[in-house]
Amino acid sequence: MADTTSGATARAGLRVWCLATTNLRDGPEEQERGTGGEDEAEDEDGGEGEMGDEDAEDQELDAGDVDSESPLSPSASNSDSDSDSDSDSSSDADSSEENESPSQDGPLLLTSAIHDAQLSADGSTIFTADYTRTFSVYPVYPVYPVDKSDRGPRLLEPYGQAKSPNPIWAFASNPFFNVQDASSTHVLISRRDSYITLHNALWDTSKSYEDGSLTETKRPVDLRHPLGSYKLVNKNTEAVQAPMSLTYSHHGTHFFAGTSSSIATFDLQRFDGPITNMATIPSTQSKLKGGGRGFKGQITALELSPPCSSASSSGLLAAGSLTRYIGLYDARSGEETTHFALPGTFNGRKVYNEALKDVNGDGISHLKWSPCGTYLYAAERKSDILLIYDARNVSLALGHCAGRKALSKQKMGFDVWCPGAASAAAVATDTDTMSHELWAGGTDGCVRVWRDPWAREGAVPPDEVLRVRDEAVPVTSTLVHPSGGVAVAACGVLGVLEYDDDEGEGEGEGQGVGMPRVREWGCLEVFGFGGL
Numbered sequence: 001m002a003d004t005t006s007g008a009t010a011r012a013g014l015r016v017w018c019l020a021t022t023n024l025r026d027g028p029e030e031q032e033r034g035t036g037g038e039d040e041a042e043d044e045d046g047g048e049g050e051m052g053d054e055d056a057e058d059q060e061l062d063a064g065d066v067d068s069e070s071p072l073s074p075s076a077s078n079s080d081s082d083s084d085s086d087s088d089s090s091s092d093a094d095s096s097e098e099n100e101s102p103s104q105d106g107p108l109l110l111t112s113a114i115h116d117a118q119l120s121a122d123g124s125t126i127f128t129a130d131y132t133r134t135f136s137v138y139p140v141y142p143v144y145p146v147d148k149s150d151r152g153p154r155l156l157e158p159y160g161q162a163k164s165p166n167p168i169w170a171f172a173s174n175p176f177f178n179v180q181d182a183s184s185t186h187v188l189i190s191r192r193d194s195y196i197t198l199h200n201a202l203w204d205t206s207k208s209y210e211d212g213s214l215t216e217t218k219r220p221v222d223l224r225h226p227l228g229s230y231k232l233v234n235k236n237t238e239a240v241q242a243p244m245s246l247t248y249s250h251h252g253t254h255f256f257a258g259t260s261s262s263i264a265t266f267d268l269q270r271f272d273g274p275i276t277n278m279a280t281i282p283s284t285q286s287k288l289k290g291g292g293r294g295f296k297g298q299i300t301a302l303e304l305s306p307p308c309s310s311a312s313s314s315g316l317l318a319a320g321s322l323t324r325y326i327g328l329y330d331a332r333s334g335e336e337t338t339h340f341a342l343p344g345t346f347n348g349r350k351v352y353n354e355a356l357k358d359v360n361g362d363g364i365s366h367l368k369w370s371p372c373g374t375y376l377y378a379a380e381r382k383s384d385i386l387l388i389y390d391a392r393n394v395s396l397a398l399g400h401c402a403g404r405k406a407l408s409k410q411k412m413g414f415d416v417w418c419p420g421a422a423s424a425a426a427v428a429t430d431t432d433t434m435s436h437e438l439w440a441g442g443t444d445g446c447v448r449v450w451r452d453p454w455a456r457e458g459a460v461p462p463d464e465v466l467r468v469r470d471e472a473v474p475v476t477s478t479l480v481h482p483s484g485g486v487a488v489a490a491c492g493v494l495g496v497l498e499y500d501d502d503e504g505e506g507e508g509e510g511q512g513v514g515m516p517r518v519r520e521w522g523c524l525e526v527f528g529f530g531g532l
Contacts, residue, residue, distance in 0.1 A: 111523050113521060116129045126488055128477075133165065134161055138524060162223035169191060172255065177201075182202065182203065260296075261297060297363075300363065301320035322363035363380060364379070365412065368415070377416065383407070419435060441468075445470050447468050448464065468527060469489065469525075
């Protein structure tokens with residue numbers, strides 16, 4: 001296991017330990033497989049996709065359009081040759097001699113590289129999307145140890161899964177998600193070349209649970225069957241426009257979908273097209289794209305500000321694009337408040353500047369608001385920083401969280417956690433800036449924490465460095481439970497292996513000899529932390 005199993009020490013006096021993991025090894029045989037260390041995180045994990053805009057090419061990588069040979073089922077046997085090859089890479093995290101290996105029975109669970117993860121509003125459920133085009137639902141509750149001395153990692157298995165023929169580009173969960181209320185446990189999923197679909201995250205809606213048949217439900221529950229679908233079609237070409245970002249409204253009755261230079265608003269109760277469209281450019285006919293106003297590009301990140309008293313009850317909708325622009329919109333009226341380019345971008349083009357080389361990235365991947373709705377944080381691909389903006393004056397960035405270690409084309413998500421303010425009502429009634437933390441994973445297997453970075457200028461170093469995985473294992477998503485006692489780390493490794501000439505002997509011509517092989521694996525871990 002990673003350093004978390006032995007209580008790794010953080011820089012500022014915290015220690016973390018693994019509570020549950022999807023990749024649980026057993027016995028020395030499984031550990032010996034990972035000693036070769038063949039797979040390392042690659043920054044150049046290519047992948048292109050045609051989406052009607054040249055700036056959307058990199059998104060195909062994170063949408064899971066990678067042909068993986070690893071089994072989807074968590075209970076798949078590791079005796080097959082394909083399973084063995086993935087086990088080689090996934091058990092590479094066992095190479096640390098300082099860790100204590102758990103003694104567990106059962107096969108090694110194989111998990112694909114996770115490119116996105118989210119936590120439900122009630123903190124009970126984890127949602128993930130991986131490169132095998134699978135949407136998975138994991139429970140959080142089994143990971144809490146009964147005895148504090150019992151800190152051995154437990155097996156984390158998916159409760160439900162929805163497997164798709166197309167890559168998953170985005171998903172979002174109901175802001176009122178509650179496992180005790182079946183009517184609230186729904187999620188939205190966007191797939192390439194497909195309509196947006198609404199799914200129940202806990203039930204197989206194709207079955208009728210009557211006469212005690214509920215006890216016969218097998219796991220993982222099949223979540224493929226949608227409750228309904230929402231059409232987003234180009235009116236000129238009639239091509240299906242699959243959004244690359246999704247988010248619900250505060251009331252949970254509507255949702256927003258980001259596509260190429262447009263944000264569509266849907267009524268959750270109407271399984272039809274959007275009720276409104278907010279164009280990020282007023283006109284597509286001009287060479288200047290709207291006469292020089294607005295911005296173009298695929299909307300890859302959407303985030304709604306908290307409904308605090310200092311802003312509209314509907315909140316401000318922040319939209320980030322692959323062209324390195326951010327627009328702020330009134331969520332109710334759809335009118336643009338302002339838009340601005342990230343440092344190093346001028347007239348829609350990235351300009352090289354020696355002074356800005358440390359803050360340039362390859363397009364926005366994630367946006368997060370502070371709990372008070374005053375500050376906006378932005379993450380980019382191939383960027384080691386998180387930019388900080390004050391929504392009251394976005395002309396210049398306040399500063400940036402430095403040292404993130406995220407120079408990768410993979411989507412590297414982050415989370416904002418507010419100590420002592422898990423209640424949304426407490427945040428909504430607070431007009432002052434609330435103390436909060438930023439948690440972000442890196443390609444080096446560490447999670448870094450910045451406390452109140454908005455209060456400092458320039459490059460803000462991390463206040464905590466927590467090692468949750470071995471070296472060269474990208475932590476693609478970091479989630480903090482509202483209680484503050486548990487966090488989630490989702491990992492995904494993509495590697496291109498050079499072809500071994502010895503393996504090609506006797507295969508004949510025209511068999512793909514010399515072609516590179518793509519190997520990928522991932523894991524989902526829940527860990528706890530506390531003082532020494």
